[in-house]
Amino acid sequence: MKYTFLLFVSFSFALFAQNSNETKSSIAKPLIAKDTLSQKIWLDSLLSKMTLDEKIGQLFMVQAYSNKDEKHKQEIINLIEKYHIGGLIFMQGSPEKQINLYNDYQSKSKVPLLIGFDGEWGLSMRIKPSFAYPWNMTLGAVQNDSLIYQVGKQIGNHCKEVGVHINFAPVVDINTNPKNPIIGNRSFGENRENVTQKSIAFINGMQSVGVLANAKHFPGHGDTASDSHKTLPVVNFDMKRLDSIEMYPYKQLAKSNLASVMVAHLDVPALKTEKGRPTSISKKVITDLLKNKIEFKGLVFTDALNMNGVASYTTSDQVALEAFKAGNDMLLIPVDVEKGIATIHKAITDSLISEKRLDSSVIKVLQAKYWAGLNQLELLKTTNIQQRIHTVEDDLLFKKVAENAITLVKNNQDFLPLKRLDTLSIASISLGDEGSSEFVKTINKYKEATIVKGVDQNNFKNKLVTYNTVIIGIHKSDANPWKSYEISNAEIRLINEISKTKTVILTVFASPYSLLKLNGFKNISNIIVAYQNNSVFQSVAAQQIFGALPFLGKLPVSVSKQHNVGSGIVTESIHRLQYGTPEEVGMNSLKLSKIDSIANIVISEKMSPGLQVLVAKNNKVVFEKSYGYYTYDKHQKVNNNSLYDLASLTKILGAFPLYLKAFEEGVYHLDDTLGDLLPMYKDSPLGNLLVIDMFAHQSGLKAWIPFYLKTLDSVSHQPMKKWYHPTKGNGYNVKVAENVFMKDEYIDSIYQTIKTTPLRDKRDYLYSGLPFLLFKKILENHYHKSMDVLLAENFTNSLGADKLLYTPLNKYKKDSIVPSEEDNYYRHQRLQGNVHDMAAAMFGGVTGNAGLFGNANDIAKMMQLYLNRGIYGSHKYFKPNTFNNFNKSYFKNRDNRRALILDKPSFDSKVLNTCNCVSSKSFGHSGFTGTFAWADPETNLIYIFLSNRTYPSMDNNLLGKKDIRTNIQQLIQDAIIK
Template identity: 50%
Template sequence: MIGFAFKAQSQRVDPLLANDLEAQEIWVDSIMNSMSIDEKIGQLFMIQAYSNLDQKHEDFITEMITKYHVGNLIFMQGTPQKQAVLNNKYQSISKLPLMVGFDGEWGLDMRLEDTYRFPWNMTLGAIRNDSLVKKFGEHLGQHCKRLGIHINFAPVLDVNVNPENPIIGNRSFGESKENVTQKAIAFTQGMQKYKVMANGKHFPGHGDTASDSHHTLPLLDFDKARLDSIELYPYKKIFDAGIGSVMTAHLNIPSLESNPSLPTSLSKNVVTNLLQQELGFNGLIITDGLNMKGASDYSTSAEIDLAAIQAGNDMLLIPQDVPATVNIIKQGLLLNTLTEERLNFSVRKILKAKYWMGLNNYKPVVLENLHEDLNRVEDDLLHRELVKNSLTLIKNEKQSIPFSNLEKQKIAYVKLGDANGGDFLKMLKNYTKIDVVNANNLSDLKDRLEPYNKVIIGFHKSNNHPWKSYKFKSKELVWLQEIAREKEVILDVFASPYSMLQIKSFTNIETIVVSYQNSKLAQELSAQLLFGAFAANGKLPVSIKEDFKEGFGLQTYSLSRMEYTIPEAVNMSSVKLKEIDSLASVILEEKMAPGFQVLAARNGKVFLQKSYGYHTDKKEREVRNSDVYDLASLTKILASLPLIMKAEEEEKIPLSASLQDILPSFRNTNKAEVSVKEILSHFGRLKSWIPFYKATQDSITGLNSDQFYSRRKSKTYDVKVAENLYLKHSYKDSIYKYIKEVEQREREGYKYSDLGYYLFKEALEEKYEKPLNKLVDEEFYASLGADRMTYLPLKKFHKSVIIPSEKDDYYRNQLIHGNVHDMGAAMLGGVAGHAGLFSNANDVAKIMQMYLQKGFYGGRRYLKPETIDKFNTRYYEDKKVRRGLGFDKPQLNPKVEATCGCVSNESFGHSGFTGTYTWADPQSGIVYVFLSNRTYPNMSNRGLVRSNMRTKIQQVIQDAIIN
């Protein structure tokens, strides 16, 4: 024993003991009694095996096993399929089962292609729910077990107190010894639950080094008290928790080993006296890789290996010369510099470990479904939870996060860093309008940012591996400060938190989010956090100078905006949902529509958002999720109805009011006494529709009359019907005259009608003294972030993102592209109560989700819960009217297929002539949106309607509910 002031530890429980201790002893004894000296020596080696090398390498491994009795392999780069094959091959030729090791700190992806990558330890260190880290250990244990791996060289126990550490950094859980310890214990317990041994590394502590032991021998020049209080703290705790093995590091620590050239991995003072005797560790002791310069520069390979065993290590990881090592160990046994008792001590521990791992009942790796088993949806779910819970808000000076009052925000996005930020930007745009602003120089950038009141700056660095540079360029630091000096900035760091050590001042940066990694998932979830889809809960695992201390993190709250996730996160089956792809193929193959969008959400979480096909049959432009469709009659419930609800709450348009009450010009007409409730329920005996445009055409030629139309806009002809087609301004009066004078239906009962919504438009515009399009945008769309929902889309969007609706050969005689398809709405200039609205599926879902949340969305109450309930009620069900107020409802007559017949009676929605459909079900929590241009090439294309494809997809979604 060397004399120093570590507290003596009582001998700890042996972590290698199996539950069936007696059977374990019998098995170990029987093998020990049958082994030759060469076979025993072979058990000390764990050599590198690759699954991406040639036959020469396979032959070498075979020789190591058969000739030198090597008892353990560590698989390195390759593929899981080939590794499994080689694993089975090598096990079959080994007299004793091989212990297979792996270095997979963040998952098998650390070495193998096509396997799962979980977050790095620094990211996990930000999570304050250790049960999630335990789950990570469990999942990694399951992966290892499935691939025939028995020991995974993780967790990293290094307390990373040195920000400039070149080799640990992101691999550490952070700078707090308590946090590192808690995370490591949770991970270990999770992984060892599946009999995959954990390995604490790098003993006695690599967290405060300034050099990389792969290339040199790092120096830790600390006294014993410091080492005991920080570096050794996690080891003492995790030994009590039962970790099975430890990796000894190649370090120079003068306070532990006086020989400056002797690495700690080869020091008896460290491995035997400190680790085993002082700290009482009874598990396997394995060297760090003996190919690393920190060890290999010490002496010859064989002498290093012998020194490692003499120091107290049980296993030699990646020895460089097995034959020579065998010889030098045998020579040591002859010369008594190494005793057989010492050899037996380590061999017995290795065999005990193999029994603990289940190798007494070795079974080959099953090759079938290997890829699927290593890339499970359960892993995706856990990955999301890990990342979501790591995201850390460390500054929120103006309470900018989560974004609220979107109608007041004009937001720009500026990317810094040399990695891609596309997934972040794409997700941000799901919530509101975000403009990308870039420039070649700072002056131009500042000019272009002038119109914006908020600037999101994403700092994106490589996510390839944790050793990649995370630092800002000098130019980027200048740009960051200059933008922040003039604008309100939200900085989102998709890199190590240590990157912020370069920022001289945080004074002008109002908001800072640390997302830790630049993965697709980190980008997507961080964007959702900014908009309040869920709350921020992460805490910094390291300190950022004196500004932000380790353990600091602000909490936010959810604004009940939609979250974007995977089906299983809301108990939906992704396998079942694949049936939608089959239905989509039928729609496209049978030309029911050139393309379409499908979106589905449950409990406020979008789990399906997909576009199919093309804008037209020319197949020149694929449909994207951001493209907008003519919604047709969905306009009724997405534009008119929310305003009618608001007006009803404000007693401007009461449900009990008659038409003459809300539009005095209808006094003394045959519709004067029809109530608002009757019109909304389609029970007001109104005609279904009137083809107003036909009255403006020559009765003989069918051509549009010059009396009503001009190809040029003027004061007289200022109503744009389509491109180069303008209607006489005064004709609007004729439309309302027709409605007033047209006969009522004689028979009482249900009849779907557009006419009432022409009238609601007039009433709303009179009550609020604003055009319908501006009114609904100001009251709902702008604050909802529904920036893709609009009337008159050509005024807002480039034509390339608008889906054409029809090749019109009967009225406008042109491709209807960006102008409303509905003829009556077109004659009102594109803004009507029954049609005229354009949107993508995502923004339709926002309105429907607001309804489902009883009028609340994005932190704002739009409508009262009782208002939603009032309108989502059938008032004439006894008259066989299925409709609510404005909302369509499930069919009462089974022969009518308004829905799939699989939704609850509480559900509501609407369908549109152009091939659109949306439905929400409070019982299941599902919002469903289907948008298409089935009217292309013309409206006689009714295959989509006849086949009920929209409701068949609805059925698939309903059937996909797991519980």
């Protein structure tokens, strides 16, 4: 046995030590495994037992389908058992069926089969359902090559899960011809250095997990005007051009560990091939040039031999023979395996080809099989295959690629990212033949944009007359990289006409080549290339327009004289909220999904008809969902744009920012008395109340006063005609509800009632809404504007918080607002868009106590402003120290947890105003209608809960009794990955 072992080893070393050019080219360093000796022993043990036909069979890689019938399966098994083929390239089908066939086919083969796959952008290129990464053209725009490495690695991981050992990727063709019908988006671009570096990164990533890479299509298919699947393209350049462009990547890759190269079916006269002879069967191209001159040592594959570019040259068996004679190691998708093997067999037995030449290729094939782990062949399992080939890591990486690829091509006067949202009126127009919903939806998360449909050259002036900014999205099919990217002539004319009078942001969700027809795009102010039209790229592009994310990409190809390859404007984030996934910020999406269960309990147990929940961390919204309906009759579903009556959240979202502004502007000081600020109270006990005590809820004011009761008839309990009228006018101008207008002068009575209501004996902590009625008067007296106007002008308009406002019926339709109660005690109607709080209603719905309406998304903007301590969207609203001074519990020694206006976590577990799982730095508030907003600087986390638990009656407080809001808060904390 020892003697036999030595024979095997000496035989192997003899083969590897040949000095002829033919054998030199077989010394395939890229295919040598780390355990070199074990690889040679395994290889020799197989090679020494092979017949001539078994060796020849190793050269053939046949296409196999997992979506065909039993007949096809038996044909493949016959090829394996009778002709000993070396490998299979799997084509269309499903992951599960491919795995099952992989197991069946491997069990039939004496020598493990090398499984190939054409998955340039992932398994989705051939089998579905599976994951698709962006096209190479998109990757070519990315400046961080480590991301390309990660893409290659992840695609390699997916390949391994379905039994693929060699992935025929990446395309390394330099696409210098925009009209190339077959490469285009499959190329990394037109710059040779960029293409090469991206190729190296992709190859290293894929091979790092044990999947062989393949560079294609040698000597270069990037500047062709025809498709080698259909004909034989001619590449008519001289050697200087070929050497400096087309073949440049291969010269660099030959120095790397690239496992294999695929040779294209091309006619390249400068390479001195026979006229009309495809490069894929030319010895001058493969052996003399690729193997000897360029010194590539890996496996050499033909492109598919059933393609017309080669199949029409001669008979199928002669094509196979010529391909082998030329120097190819494996013949991909031969037309006739039986005849091909027989023809090669005859050529060897007739001494037209040496068996040593055959052995050199077979050795490389076996080396590749060992390198890929086929010396320890294991059968595959289909269990959880979808979860294994589409992971959270894939989604994160895909989005990261989008963030790094999307390119700002033109930015007139640094218009982007959009900053002064309060100065913009935006129209959104979608052109092209595919969907735009995520792009439009994300735009509207930052600033309300009107979707304008049916725009053409005849009506655009009228349709766009009220807008100063127009975002135009060009949405082309993302189904595959060969789909048409061209913008129609009519669309081009429309874009140019609109651009003459409006500031246009043109965002192209297609190949950058689509811009070529725009003739330099002089009139268009701002142009973005977003490369691909899917929900991720649409969302990211919108976030970049508003500065939540920076623009980082560079053009991989030239699109005009002024905007050539490598150009692209890099911007910085201006710290608006981003939108992403929990794992991006170190949270567990599965744990967060448990919120769904609690929401379903809330609805099923009638704690509230519906609700909204939002979670943001590290300036990124990672969970935003709506549940249930407006009412229990289930006529209208809640969506993320539905507006809720925020009740006491108004204190921190409406009053608080104005109080901070007024404080900085010296309108008041914390040690001022109420008498100092409102002279009408100077001669009353309230005159000595300190601002700091009122803000901390320990001034001695009553919790609340039911002002409205004095305005009701004592018998009928209806609003007294003395104080109310069904129509506005004649001194009845305060809108309390629909068709209920209060007499203006009664507001003075409310302030007088506050003045004459005795203070409590103790000045301990007691939550009170009365200070917020008083400060309304202080602010409005000083600024001579109402609170709703002050809030909009100073905060919400520039924040882009269009859905955070008072008196929402002045702007939105009633069906966009969730009803808060069926009022049978005061206004006697459904309250939908009119404030629920009775006192706030008597001020026309505008106070610091209540009256604000909003959705979770726009509330999050204000809460993020607080976490940023005064800065949002590059605008400074107040100083950090101002916020810090208000977010402080001054009276802990008096058992008062409150900061100034802001609520704080309780000191112990007796009071469950939070989950008792947040930091002492955290702050927020709850609202009577079933609302809650909380932020924690320590974890940089925002949590918002909105509901209408008061519908149909405020007597229902199951939501509070079951601690629903704080239970969800605990879930959110638990979802943070430690």
